[in-house]
Amino acid sequence: MTVIRSKQKTPYTPAFVGGVLFFLLSLALVCWFATRVVVWVQDQQNAPIRQVKLYGDFGHIQPKQLHGKLQQQFVGNFFKVNVDQVQQFLQQQPWVYQVAVRKQWPGTLVVVVTEHSPVAVWNNDYLLNKKGEVFKAPIEQLNAKLPHLAGPKGSEQDALTMFGNVQSLLKLHQFEASKLAVSERFAWELQLSNGIALKLGREDTLKRVQRFIDLYPAISKHKTEAIEQVDLRYDTGLAVRFAPPAVQPEKRKA
Structure with missing residues (x-):
């Protein structure tokens, strides 16, 4: 009795291998891009504040003096500027009722102050x-x-x-x-x-x-x-x- 074995084709064809390589390359590229984005975001968060823009309707607050305090306290700081810390600092100043603070790319701190009446x-x-x-x-x-x-x-x-x-x-x-x-x-x-x-x-x-x-x-x-x-x-x-x-x-x- 003669047994005839059928030849099975290997799945590792050039097309299959090429697809796997393309997938791995794409995955590596996505990971690299995501890493770069994270690094960029961290760099922006840690970027120094170069200027402060102060807004508000002032009656008792001296805007030049308050602006000078903000410049001295936060401008040129290469560490991460915590918005909550800026708000806490401002709330301790006389006549300040409410504060809104945000960072504006690339290196500006925007501050809006509401004064007590x-x-x-x-x-x-x-x-x-x-x-x-x-x-x-x-x-x-x-x-x-x-x-x-x-x-x-x-x-x-x-x-x-x-x-x-x-x-x-x-x-x-x-x-x-x-x-x-x-x-x-x-x-x-x-x-x-x-x-x-x-x-x-x-x-x-x-x-x-x-x-x-x-x-x-x-x-x-x-x-x-x-x-x-x-x-x-x-x-x-x-x-x-x-x-x-x-x-x-x-x-x-x-």
């Missing part, structure tokens, strides 16, 4: 912005005269709201408030720009202010001395304290 002095040492948030900045750098508010921690927003309500009522009658204080027990005391102090207590604050406005013409005509304080913590009526009369100097005998 102060509306009142708080407890003589701090400032309040429009949202009733406390911040620290040199009070002597204020561009305008601001009212003084005072109170315990956590009462900032209440004090700001109350001052706005009282001020609106007073302005209708040609008065102006300059100071407002709230105690730990939430009792209010108001001082007008003419120096009169109003004790308002804890309840019916605006009604008591209105009572003062209604009775002021009669109070001011009652005595010639200046009014120092008006106590409105009564259900009806009020108590008035007048300044002591000025002491006249004695005339010397000739």
Whole structure:
């Protein structure tokens, strides 16, 4: 019996080998390209900052001084500039409310600063912005005269709201408030720009202010001395304290 073996063709034909080589070459090329991209990105991240562009609507911040600090701190740094660190640095500067920082290729640091808008002095040492948030900045750098508010921690927003309500009522009658204080027990005391102090207590604050406005013409005509304080913590009526009369100097005998 004769066994005939069929000849099988080897799979390693020139076309197959060429395809494998082409695949390996393509894979190597892709890996090399990806490596180069990673290296390029790292180089860009580690590239030195050559200039800083500072933007913002500044009222109290001196842009030249702030720009100089940024230039000194970050320009020419060959290490990776961390945007978060730049933001943290800026948030520590006076008058800075919000910051947006980004790197612009090839070597520019773009900084956009939003400044605090102060509306009142708080407890003589701090400032309040429009949202009733406390911040620290040199009070002597204020561009305008601001009212003084005072109170315990956590009462900032209440004090700001109350001052706005009282001020609106007073302005209708040609008065102006300059100071407002709230105690730990939430009792209010108001001082007008003419120096009169109003004790308002804890309840019916605006009604008591209105009572003062209604009775002021009669109070001011009652005595010639200046009014120092008006106590409105009564259900009806009020108590008035007048300044002591000025002491006249004695005339010397000739």
